[in-house]
Amino acid sequence: MSEEPQLEARLEAQEAFEPPASFVEQANVTDESIYEAFEEEWPAAWERAADLLDWEREWDQTLDDSEEPFYEWFVGGELNACANCVDRHLDERGDQPAIEWVGEPGETRTYSYSELHEEVNAAAATLRDLGVETDDVVTLYMPMIPELPIVMLACARIGAPHSVVFAGFSASALAERMEAADSDVLVTCDGYYRRGSPLDHLSKAREGLDQVDEATTVVVERLGEDAPSTVGSEHVYGDLVDPHRGSEVEPVTRDAEDMLFLMYTSGTTGKPKGVKHTTGGYLSYTAWTSHAVLDIEPADTYWCAADIGWITGHSYIVYGPLALGTTTVMYEGTPDYPEKDRLWEIVDDYDVNQLYTAPTAIRSFMKWGTEHPDTHDLSSLRLLGTVGEPINPRAWKWYYRHIGGSSCPVVDTWWQTETGGMMISTLPGVGTMKPGTAGPPLPGIGADVVDSEGVSVAPGEAGYLVVDRPWPGMLRTLYQNDERFLEEYWNSYSDPEDGEWVYSPEDGAKLDDDGYITVLGRVDDVVNVSGHRIGTMEVESAIVGVEGVAEAAVVGSDHPVKGEVIYAYAITEEGQPETESFREEIVESVEDGIGSFARPAEVVFTPELPKTRSGKIMRRLLADIANDDTLGNTSTLRNPDIVTDIQQEVREEEDR
Ligand code: WTA
Numbered sequence: 001m002s003e004e005p006q007l008e009a010r011l012e013a014q015e016a017f018e019p020p021a022s023f024v025e026q027a028n029v030t031d032e033s034i035y036e037a038f039e040e041e042w043p044a045a046w047e048r049a050a051d052l053l054d055w056e057r058e059w060d061q062t063l064d065d066s067e068e069p070f071y072e073w074f075v076g077g078e079l080n081a082c083a084n085c086v087d088r089h090l091d092e093r094g095d096q097p098a099i100e101w102v103g104e105p106g107e108t109r110t111y112s113y114s115e116l117h118e119e120v121n122a123a124a125a126t127l128r129d130l131g132v133e134t135d136d137v138v139t140l141y142m143p144m145i146p147e148l149p150i151v152m153l154a155c156a157r158i159g160a161p162h163s164v165v166f167a168g169f170s171a172s173a174l175a176e177r178m179e180a181a182d183s184d185v186l187v188t189c190d191g192y193y194r195r196g197s198p199l200d201h202l203s204k205a206r207e208g209l210d211q212v213d214e215a216t217t218v219v220v221e222r223l224g225e226d227a228p229s230t231v232g233s234e235h236v237y238g239d240l241v242d243p244h245r246g247s248e249v250e251p252v253t254r255d256a257e258d259m260l261f262l263m264y265t266s267g268t269t270g271k272p273k274g275v276k277h278t279t280g281g282y283l284s285y286t287a288w289t290s291h292a293v294l295d296i297e298p299a300d301t302y303w304c305a306a307d308i309g310w311i312t313g314h315s316y317i318v319y320g321p322l323a324l325g326t327t328t329v330m331y332e333g334t335p336d337y338p339e340k341d342r343l344w345e346i347v348d349d350y351d352v353n354q355l356y357t358a359p360t361a362i363r364s365f366m367k368w369g370t371e372h373p374d375t376h377d378l379s380s381l382r383l384l385g386t387v388g389e390p391i392n393p394r395a396w397k398w399y400y401r402h403i404g405g406s407s408c409p410v411v412d413t414w415w416q417t418e419t420g421g422m423m424i425s426t427l428p429g430v431g432t433m434k435p436g437t438a439g440p441p442l443p444g445i446g447a448d449v450v451d452s453e454g455v456s457v458a459p460g461e462a463g464y465l466v467v468d469r470p471w472p473g474m475l476r477t478l479y480q481n482d483e484r485f486l487e488e489y490w491n492s493y494s495d496p497e498d499g500e501w502v503y504s505p506e507d508g509a510k511l512d513d514d515g516y517i518t519v520l521g522r523v524d525d526v527v528n529v530s531g532h533r534i535g536t537m538e539v540e541s542a543i544v545g546v547e548g549v550a551e552a553a554v555v556g557s558d559h560p561v562k563g564e565v566i567y568a569y570a571i572t573e574e575g576q577p578e579t580e581s582f583r584e585e586i587v588e589s590v591e592d593g594i595g596s597f598a599r600p601a602e603v604v605f606t607p608e609l610p611k612t613r614s615g616k617i618m619r620r621l622l623a624d625i626a627n628d629d630t631l632g633n634t635s636t637l638r639n640p641d642i643v644t645d646i647q648q649e650v651r652e653e654e655d656r
Contacts, residue, residue, distance in 0.1 A: 011397050017433040020407045023382060027429025029292045034427070038443035045444055046073070046472050049288030050280065053323060054088050055079045056253055059280070063470065069490045069501045070477065071470040072257050073281035080251035081260055081283050082157035085322035086120055087251065089113045093298060097327045100301065100350055101146045104193040104333025109146055113325070116150070118245060123147075123154035125244035130185060130216050130235075134159040134252055137183040137262060139215075141174055141205055143167040143192040144332045147220045147237065148308050149318045151187050156260060156279075159252035163262040163274075166309030167192070167201060169595045173272075174208035177264045178215065180274055181479060187237070189220035190227035195337045200228035256280025262479050263311055265417040266535030267488055268506075268524050274479030275417050282420045283319055285473025289421040290320030293411055293442070294354055295383050295428055303329035304356040304385075305343065310532075311417040312387055316356055320421070335361060340368045344376040355403070356385035358531040362395045363561045370402050378403060383428055385411045388531030389563045390519055396435035414438040414519050416505055417533070418489065420473030423447065424517050437518045445471055447517060449509045454493035454502065457511075462520060465509035466493055466502045474503070525619060527556030527564045534566065534598045536619065542593030543568055546586050548576035553609050553617045554600070557626035565601035567626040569609060578605040602626075 024030055038045040043063040050059065059077030086098070094114040101109045111119065132138060138155050140162055142148040148164070155162040163181045165174050178186065188205040191198050202219060206229075209215055220237040221227070254260075260279045264272040290296045294316065302321050306312035308330075321328040329350055335343045343365075347355060365372070384404045386396075391412055400410050409428035412435075415421060424447060426432070426439035433439070441447040446469030449457050457463040478485040493502035508520035522528060525536040536554040543552035551571040556564035570586060572578055583603045590598055610618045 011401055012394075014397075015434060017400065017409075017435070019409045019429055019431070019433070022407060023295075023409055024429045028295050028297070029427050030429040032430050034430070035440075035443045042444060042469075046284070049284040049472060050074050050077070052287040052291060053079060053084050053280075053284055059256060065470065068496075068499070069470070069486070069494070069503070070482075071474065072476075073278075073470075073472040074256040074284065077256035077280050078253050079256065079280060079283070080157065080159075080254055081279050081319065081323075082120060082124075082153045083251040084283060085153060085156075085319060086113060086117050089298075089325040090117060093325055096298070096325075097301075098322060099146055099149065099328055099330060101330045102332065102346055104331075104337060105196070111146060116153075119146075119150045119241075120153045120157060121248050122241045122244040122246075123151050124157040124249040125247050126218075126237075126240045127151075127154055127158060127160065127185070128249065129240065129244075130218070132158065132160050132185055135259070136160045136185065137181040138162050138185045138187065139174075139178050139181065139183040140164045141167060141169075141186060141188040141201075141208075142220065143189070143201065143222075143309075144307060144330055145189060145192065145220065145222050146330065147187075147189070147222075149322075149330070152261070152308075152314075152318060153322075157249060157251050159254050159258065161259045161261050163264070164309055164314070165264070166307060166595070168307075168309070168597045170592050171204050171207035172211060172592060173594050174205065175211035177272065177274075178208070178212050180264070180272070181262055184213065184215045185218075186215050187218045187220070189222045189237075190229065190231065191223045193223075193333060195334060198223045198226040198228060202227070202229045202231070202234075254279045257476070259476075261314065263314065263417055265311070266526055266533050266538060268526070268535070268537065270535065270537040270541040272535070272538070273484065273488065274481070275475045276477050276479050277420055277473075278476055281472035281474070281476075282315075283323055285421045285471065286315040286320035287323040289442070289473075290316065290324055292427060293413060293422050293425050294320070294356065294385060296321055296324050296326050296354065298325040300353040300382075301327045301329060301350050301380075302354045302356075303331075303347070303350070303352045305331060305335070305361065306356070306358065306387075306531075311420075312356075315421050335364070336368070339372075341372040341375060344373045344378060347378050347381065348376040351380035353380055354383045354385065355381060356387065358388040359386050359391040359395055360389065360530040360561060360563055362386065362391065362399045365403075366395060366398045367561060373402055378405065381405070381408050383411065384408050385413055387413045387415070387422075389528050390521060391436065393435035400435075409433060410435075412436075412438045414507075414517070418475040418505070419467075419471070420475065423467065423471070424519070432514075434512075434516055437512065437516045439517065440515050441517070445469070449511045449517065450493060454495075459511050459513045462508055462510045464492075464523060465505050465507045465517070465519065467505065468500075468502050470501075470503075527554075527566060529556070529564055529566060529597065530562045532597050534594070536566075538594055539566060539568065539590055539598055539600070542590045543570060543586055545593065546589045548573050548582065549586065551609060553619060553622055555619050555623040555626055557601070557623065559601075566598065567622070568600040568603045569606050569622055570603060571607065571609060572605060
């Protein structure tokens with residue numbers, strides 16, 4: 001046997017990896033005692049996170065838990081997030097790149113901290129001119145172009161919360177989010193590049209605007225002459241911003257608990273939830289986790305290959321890394337354009353030190369083969385990270401070996417839009433890594449796995465993940481909906497009479513003997529397609545909106561690369577032909593209602609849906625059918641006998 005296959009075989013069998021010595025030598029956190037220190041000093045221990053920032057006024061109290069679960073952190077403290085991410089770095093590293101941007105067609109832009117400062121100030125002055133006041137919600141609907149973080153920071157500067165809507169969302173999804181946030185200012189762009197072609201974004205934005213009350217609209221000209229639709233009555237970003245270059249806008253002093261931004265995410269119902277994050281707690285938490293888990297230092301070039309339209313990009317492309325004064329890389333396009341080595345080319349060109357990406361991307365890289373990373377020098381990498389879904393040990397090991405050269409720790413970070421930042425992960429300079437297992441809760445984080453009664457389960461048993469202590473990065477509420485906040489996150493396991501408040505993330509998990517947590521996936525009606533969180537009810541409501549559809553049920557089905565894909569089961573109305581074109585109509589309706597990333601992989605017409613006696617659709621059973629060939633492939637579901645048989649079985653099961 002040659003050395004290569006032997007090495008692979010050994011790696012396949014290995015279940016635990018120690019942090020590489022070369023990494024530990026220089027790591028930000030190397031002492032295991034940090035866990036204990038957090039326990040002993042809790043909640044004051046969290047001040048070390050807040051101490052990573054510059055405060056205009058020191059807080060009076062670390063944690064106020066008098067109105068549980070409406071916790072407040074760093075109470076009385078005052079700061080500005082933009083000043084922390086930009087201004088405070090000017091003296092020491094004004095000329096250092098803050099943002100390295102790579103456009104898909106190959107052009108690049110570098111913004112030093114001084115240049116970023118100038119851009120952000122000009123954008124802030126522009127927003128002010130447009131009448132944006134403190135606490136007005138500004139909606140941003142942009143792809144991965146530099147103006148997106150620039151305008152986010154400009155909003156933060158003037159104390160106007162932003163609500164970023166992922167550019168892949170449809171027009172009506174945009175409209176729904178603007179209405180829900182009472183937002184009447186939109187910053188968008190003419191388009192962007194995807195696989196070499198200019199993509200029209202403005203038409204989609206306009207279509208969304210048609211569905212809302214009047215809104216002031218600003219359009220960034222990303223494509224210019226290549227733009228499929230020209231700017232009309234909208235303001236042109238460049239025209240507004242240019243005259244303000246060189247002017248300064250004083251950062252607005254914000255209370256620690258003032259809202260920094262809103263981010264809409266999917267939940268159990270058809271209506272997206274407006275997750276509210278604050279200035280002091282969120283920024284401290286993203287800075288702290290960037291420092292402790294991603295091991296970021298100012299001299300690093302760090303790359304999170306997510307999209308800023310999702311929470312990962314907010315926390316770990318923009319706020320965390322910039323708060324620490326590092327160089328953050330942004331890439332506009334897809335990882336396989338023009339070739340499948342695009343990411344490795346960027347790592348090589350920019351000497352990237354940390355790479356943070358999603359398991360779905362890693363599984364694609366595996367599929368494409370090692371020849372793509374092998375042709376590039378990836379030796380600048382010091383740490384690798386993953387987020388968004390469970391990573392299978394094979395993909396973890398591939399990443400470790402073929403991207404990290406077996407000398408970079410891999411942090412598998414579990415967290416959510418609601419948690420603001422990472423919650424469960426090994427500390428890369430401290431903990432043993434176990435592929436497939438995220439790790440212990442981070443220092444100061446209380447997490448457990450419980451049964452449906454809220455009782456801790458034994459190691460090795462599957463249960464529900466819970467978080468039983470507050471943390472600074474936590475969501476404070478759902479925008480203008482405290483009731484839903486309590487209902488969705490705090491009702492399942494809390495015992496208010498005993499003063500026990502337990503946050504429920506709606507994930508299944510299990511613990512091992514070392515206290516490491518393996519997250520198994522969602523236990524609510526949310527599917528995770530390529531790391532995109534999609535509510536099945538949202539997809540269902542788009543499908544039942546199609547004339548001729550009587551009823552629909554949507555479930556996730558396992559997929560080797562995407563993690564999950566969407567299976568849609570539809571009952572047609574009497575007389576509606578179940579044709580291919582009707583199927584297409586259903587798919588289009590999902591694209592229009594949510595976005596093409598939520599496109600069902602299969603649309604199955606069925607005469608019936610399995611239901612419980614109380615009439616609830618048994619999604620779990622449909623998911624089993626979608627996942628299990630022995631239950632019949634999708635076409636067999638068309639056979640009413642199968643469905644009734646399954647139903648019969650289930651009823652018998654229920655009666656027993
Ligand atoms: C899943 C993304 C396993 C989980 C930051 C969670 C993970 C949901 C991991 C949140 C991980 C995220 N291992 N599952 N390391 N990270 N998840 O809000 O189901 O888009 O509840 O936030 O992604 O997705 P969201």
